Amino acid sequence: FAELLEAGGLIDAYRQCHPDEDWEKDATWRGAPGKPPNPPEFGRFYGKGMRIDYVLVPESMKED
DSSP states (O other): OHHHHHHHTEEEHHHHHOOSOOHHHHOSBOOOOOOTTSOGGGSTTTTOOBOOOOOEEEGGGOOO
16 A cells, blocks of 8 residues: 555545544444354454545645
């Protein structure tokens, strides 16, 4: 991901505005639960926060 940003001269707009990682707040997807009859914890990514909605903008839009 860092290589993509660098190659394209892009920045992650959300991370620019929110530099401190806080997965309770930052995660936009927390994984699907396991399918019955299994408990929710059987879901492969259940409870693991991920950001799946990146907004990439040119570095020239970066505010100081």
